[in-house]
Structures are given as C-alpha cells and as structure tokens.
Amino acid sequence: MEAIYTEIRIALYAIWRMRWLALAVAWAFCLIGWVMVMRVPAAYESSARIQVQVKSLFADGAENDMQRNVDRVRQSLTSTEILKRVVRTVSNGERPLTSYESLSLIGALRSGISITAQGDDLLEIKTRISLKGISEQQTAAIARNVTQKLIEIFIQENVIGSKANNAEALSFLDQELARRAKELAEVDRQRAQITQNTLGSLPGTGSLDQRMDAARNEMVNLDSNLMQARSALAAMNGQLAATPAQIPAGVNGIDTLDQRIATLEGQLSEAISRGWTEKHPDVIAIRSQLAQLRAEKARGGSRSVPMAPNPVYVSLKSMQAEREGNVAALQARKSQLETAVTTIAQRQLAAPGAQIDQARLDRDYDVLKDQYNKLLAQREAAKLRSDATGKTDGVQFRVIDQPSLPRQPAAPNRAMLLTGVLVAGIVVGAGVAFAKSQLANVYTTTQQLAKASGLPVLGSISEVITADTRVIRRKQMMWFSSAAAGLPGMFMLLMLIEFVKRIMVS
Template sequence: MDGLYEQLRISVHQVWRRRWLALGVAWALCLAGWLVVALIPNSYESRARVFVQLQSILPNQVGITALERQGDIARIKQTLTSTENLERVVRRTELNTLVASERDLAVQVDNLRKVIKITAQQDNLFEISATSSVSGFSNAQNARLAAAVVQNLLDLFVEGNLAGDRDEAAQSLTFLDEELRRREQDLQAAEQRRVDFEQKYLGLLPGEGSIGSRMASARAELSGVDQQLVQAQSSLAALRGQLGSTPATIPGAGGGIGGPATNQIAQLEAMLAQNAARGWTDAHPDMVSIRSQIERLRPVAAREPAGGGGIANPAYVTLRSMVAEREAQAQAASARKAQIQADLAQLESRQATEPGVAAEQAKLNRDYDVLKRQYDKLLEDREQVRLRSDVQNKTDAVKFKVIDPPSAPRIPVAPNRPILLTLILVAAIGAGIGAAFVRGQLQTTFPTQSRLEAATGLPVLGSISEVVTEQGRAVRRQRLVWLGGGAGALAASYALLMLVEFWQRSTVA
C-alpha cells in the first residue's frame, strides 16, 4: 500500500513539474476541438403525424377492398419523395434561393431526399420528418425550413391521394369512352354483315344461329308438325267413326225415321267406323263379317218405306263441326310440313352448291361474339370505374387527419454542442495531464532515494533538499498566478462558449 501511495505521489509530482506542458496541450486541443464543433452547422428537425382512416362499408360494396386501399396508401408513401414532388417542395421553400440552374435544383432535390423520412408507426398512422442543416442559413432559417418542408410534404401527402385518384379516374374514363366508341362502330359493322348474310342465305328459316343450328331447329319443328298431323288424323278418324254411328235425325212426333233393316245397317256401319278408328284393316275377320251383314240387309232396307217426321240430332251436328275443325287442323299441319320440307330442301341445295357458306357464317358469328364480349366488358369496366371514382372522391373513402402538425424546432437535434464542448474540455485536460506524465517517464531522473538505490545497487547516504531564496519564491508565485490565469481563461472560454450556445438557441425560439 505504501508503494502504491509513493508511486501516486511521484506521478503527481512529475505532472506538476511539467504543468505548463499540460496546460499548453489542454489549450491546443480545446481550441482545435471547439473550432471543429463550431464549424458543424446545427441540424433542426421537424415532425408531423397523420392518421389515414379507411372506409369499410361502401367501398367494399363496389369492389374496393381494404387491401387495395392499403396499396393506394403505400403507393402514395413511396411516390411522395419522387423527384417531381421534391422539386415542388424546393420551389415552395427558402431552398429556392439557392437554385440558380437546373443543376442546382437537382443538387437540392438530392440533398432533400436524404433528410426526409416517412415512417409507418402503427396501423394507418404515419410520421413525416425532415432535417435541415444548410450551411448558408442561420439557425432560425434552418428551423423554419425544416417545418416548411414537413408542411409541404403533408400537403402533398393529402393532395397526392385526392388529385391522383381524380386524374387517374378521369384518364381511365376517357380511355374507356374512346374504346367504347371504337368497339361500337366495329360491332355495328359486324352486325350489319350478319344481317346481310342472313338475308341472303338464312331468310328461309326462322330463328337465330348458324345454318346447322337453324336446320336442326327446322327438323325438330318438322318432327313436331308430323306428330301434330298424326294426332289430328287419328282424332279425325275417331270422330268420323262416331259420326257414322250417330243418326242425323231423331224420331219426332211422326214416329221412327226408318225400318228395322235400315236402322240395323246404320248400326253396322257405325261399328265399321269404330273398328277402322282402332286401326283394323278391311281384311280383318270382324270387318269382313260386318260388311257381309250390311250387303245382305241392303235389299231388305230398300224395300222398307221411308220414315218421316224426324228432327235434327244435336249430337250429330256437334260431331260434324268437330270433324270439320279436325280436318282444318290436319290440312294446316300438312301445309306447314310441306313448307318446312321445301325450305329445308332449298337451304340444303344452297349449302351443297356453296360449301363456304357455313364457314363464312361461323367467321361472322365468331367476330361478332368477340366484339360483343369486348364491348360488354368495356361497358362494365367503365361503369365500375365511374362508380369507384364517385365513391373515392365524393364519399371520402380515405380520410386524412393530422394528429400532430409540423413542429417548430427550437433545439437542434445535432450536434449536441454542450455535450461536445464539455467532452472536448475533459479530454483536453486529460490529454495534457497524460502528456506531462509521459514526458516525466521519459526523463532519466530519480525522484526518491529508493529509486536511486534500486537503480545503482549502492546505498544512498543522504539527500539534500532544494533551497529556495526569496527571489525564487517570488518568481514561483508569479508563475503560479500565470498558471491559474491560463487555467481560468480555459474555464472562462468554456463558459463563454456554453453561454453563446444557449443564447443562439433562445434566438431560434
């Protein structure tokens, strides 16, 4: 412990003997460091926060998803620091005084891009910050410039969404309108070619579609007409059978309408009509038997006196009218069948003589369908764009709210001069002490008897203290005053620099 204490005393003594060296080194380092700090321009930073609120009801109804709206915000954030926007910021702020040519404008834009930051703090909350440290500007000018840059960026952030959406929507609508007009003209021309073709080749058959589809439709209609004709003929045969078995008159006040043989013949003829309606042929045994009975009864009926006094049978009259109606239906079906068959034959003849007709019609239909789909799609897109534009521009689908306006900086964010000045002072003093200590270690002197004994290996008999005269003491006191003055001047310089720094900050505020 005694050795350590002795070593400390020796070190302090060595430094004290070289105190002027320590003071000179401290002064030199302080002057150099403080000069460097003074040359560093102050940097002032301004910040602002903006909240972006997204509607979630109406935009979703028209197909504007939340992901698309987030993409719009990200796009605005990325394009906010574009060259065009930064040029507008330069023109609107005091940086415009530094611009004398396009090259100066490009330099200012590049410097401005480096000091602007846009940070997404949390959901839909953004912070815009800018730092200003222009060497030619005063502290107050740099502070105002930082706030002005942030304010202009905030304005561009809002304008970029609203104006950008309107411009984009207007350009999209203009383009879609032009395309719709062009497609409409092409569609009308294609439709006219189809009409001309149908008038030339497809006027024979009703309906729409290609030749094959129309012929298939005509054949299906022909099959239906055949069924109607068969049904009409079958119904007509049945009605004729019933008509044959129904007497035209019924007995009135004068008695019967004929003899027994005549009535029996009428009944047998009615049976013949019914069996024919069932589909029996004349070769059927029952049909042959009935006809034989009729032939045997005719001579007998011819000899019977004619009856009189009969009245018209209502059932006979009704059946007669129904037979006439079925005959008309059968004739109409037959006529329609003949017409369809004639049209099919004529169309098949044209198709055979002109094999390219089907290919030409397919091409016309294909072109028309393609143009129609394009036109419908463009029309739908135009209405969708118009609706989305109305939603975004008229209902405020995206709202901007400034949470914190651009701050007016009063204290520079860099450099922190009070801390730097203090650190330089402490480091300079430490360097001066260190220089004095190193200088003392390099000199080959022996501050104590023990050091001399250790170095020579010989015993030291004694030591003589320094004798200082009154004149020497006066000189030492004078030098001590000078040393205190130099140290005090150093401390006063530090205090003066700190005072100037805080005074400059007060002028900014």
C-alpha cells in the same frame, strides 16, 4: 495500498513538473475541438401527424388497395421530383431560397425526411435539416415550411393521383386482356388443327402418349378379365357335361314302386328293432306287402320309365350362355383395343413433330389461360376501385398536429460536445505531460534511483530555494493559474454563446 498511493503521488508530481506542456496541449486540443464543434451546423427537426381514414364500400379487398396506395404515395415523397417541387416553393421565412441554398436543401432532404406509421390510421412526418451558410432561425423556418409542403403534396398525390392511376391501370389491363385473348385464340386454332390431324378418330383423351398408355393399361386389364372369363366358361362346360339333361319322372325324380318298397323296408327294420318277432301281425303284414311289391316290380322291370327335364341342367345352361356372351364381349373389346393401339403406334411413327407441337401448345395454353384469368380478376378489381374512388371519398385526411417550429436544435448537442472536448483536452494534456516525464532521465524518489541504478542510495539533498527564486516561482504560478483558469473561462463563454443562440431561435 501504500504502494498504490505512492505511485499516484509520483504520477501527479511528474505531471506537475510538465504542467506548462500539459496546459499547452490542453489549450491546443480544446481550441481545435471547440472550433470544430461550433462550425457544425445545427440540425432542426419539424414534425406533424396526419390521420388517414380509409373508407370503402367493400369489406376487405378495396380497403387493402387503398392502404397500398397510401404506402405508395408515402414512399414517393422522397423522390427527386417531389423534392424539387418542395424546394421551389419553400422560403426561409424572409425570402425565397437561392440556387445554392436549394441544391443544399435537396441534398439534406434526401436523408432528412422520415415517415413512420403510428397505429393503423396515423402517420408522422419528420423533417430534419442542417444547412451551412444559413442562420439557425432560417434553418428552423425552412424545416417547418418543408414539412408543411410535404403534407400538401401527400394529400394531393393520394386524392388526385389515385384517380389518374386507376384510369391508367384500367387502360393497361384492357390492352393486355385484348392481346392475351388473341394469343389464346391462336393457340386454340393450332391445337384444333393438330388434334384433327393426329388425334382424330382415336379413342381416349390427351396426347398420343397418354392415349397409348391408357390403351395398353386397359389391354392388360382386359387380358386378365378375359382369362378369368374363359376359365369360368370352361368350368361351367365341365359341370354341364356331367349333369343329365333329363331325369325319371316321379316324386323328386324317383320311381314310386321303389319308394314304396323302401318305405316298407324301413318300417320292417323299425319293427324288428322294437323286438317284434316274425309272428307279430304287423311284421307278417309288412312282409306280405313287400313280397307283392317285389313280385310286381319283377314283372314290370322291362317297361319304360317316364322322363322329365332336369332343372339343374336348365340353370347351368343359362349360366353357360351368359358366360359365353361375356367372353365374346371381352374378345370384341380386345380386338378394338388392338386396332386402336396399332393406329396410335402408326400415328406416333408418322407424326413425331406434331406430338411435340401438341405438348408445347398445351403448356402454352395453360400458361396463357392462367395469365388471362389473373388479368381479368385484376381488371374487375381495378374497375370496382375506380368506381368507388369516383363515387365516394376513398381516403380522408385530417392533420392532427400542425408542423411545429423547432425551438432548439435536434443535433448536435453542443453543450455535451463542448464539455466532452474540455474533459478530453485536460486528459490528453495530462497524458502528454506524463509521457514526456517518463522519457526524461529524472527520478522523483530515491527508491526509483536505486531500482534503476542497482546501487544503494545513502540519502538525498533537498533543494535550497532563495528569496529571488521564490519571487520568480510565485510569478510563474500566477501566470500558470491565469492560463489554466482561462480554459474553463473559454468553456463558459462558449456555453453562454450557445445559450444565447437558443434564446434567439425561440
């Protein structure tokens, strides 16, 4: 800590030794900086707020259009034509502007106008102007007058200009719709001619390639279905060949005598299973009946048995006819598709250019139709907007805050700049003096001399000051104090001038 304190004392002493250089540099720096600060023209800012109430007969669309119109006019306020209109009618509070002042004002307004939205229906217009060769009172008056004129032009452009723009938009849309309608009619005629020449009497829809693809896909499906139908018909024919057309008449197609014999044999087996013997009366009766029936059957074995149509055969026959019809229908459709594929292939080989033209016309037609529909929708929206603007007050304006007359400059902050120049001048002067002392071969302490020479220093001799030297140094100190006091005095004088100028503007 002691070492740091020593270094600070050495630095302060070095600056004090070069105090006249430090003071001269500080004076030069401050004078140049203060002159530059005082020559910067003051910029005055005037602001106003406008309430924009968008009224409409419609829920969404028209209101959005009105808001876009407000945004459009807001952006156009900074155009060169609008700025010229503003400058031609603006005065500085006492007289009209000269040509030089007008040109300077236009250049300042290009970057000095800002329009910002505050909420949904509030706009703030700010005008910041900085002009050379014009007093600050006149600059403040010009800023207020420019803001007032911008408000008037804003309202005028939106109320009157929107109606003119609506009429121009309707006229333009009508012309575009008529032109697009003619182009659509011409494309329709060309498409109909190509269709008649290349696609007439051909099955399907679309271009030749699309119809060919559709026919081939259907042909593949048809071959698969035809193969299945033929397989089903072959299976039906085999089943029908194995089924007799007629069967013997009787109960369920079986002879009645055989049925009675089978029934008696079943009864005999049941009796034996019960343990009845041959001498049982029922067993004797059953055997007697069996003997009679068998003898009767043996006597009538060569006689014809009555026959009846087989119902299974009849059902299979009807199913065979149905499947034969299905096969015939599929075969006929296959013949039609083969003929169609052959015809389409011939058309593709004969007219490749027509196919290209057809695809191009289809694309052109889709594009033109989309554009026509969009233009038609825009025309209806523009017509409704024009009707609403003509029959109702589409946009209403109300000035919330009138353009203000600025009382103090918005920029630059001269008080802060003057203070900054003073502080910077003192720092620069001290820095130059310290640097100059470091370049001189002078040592402040014996430690510095020993460190620089590498030899031990035995002691030091103090300076002997005479009475005449004290008188001279006292005069020099008075001169230095006066010169040093003059620096903050000049600063206070400039601050007083700035304060007086602000009082005069207000």
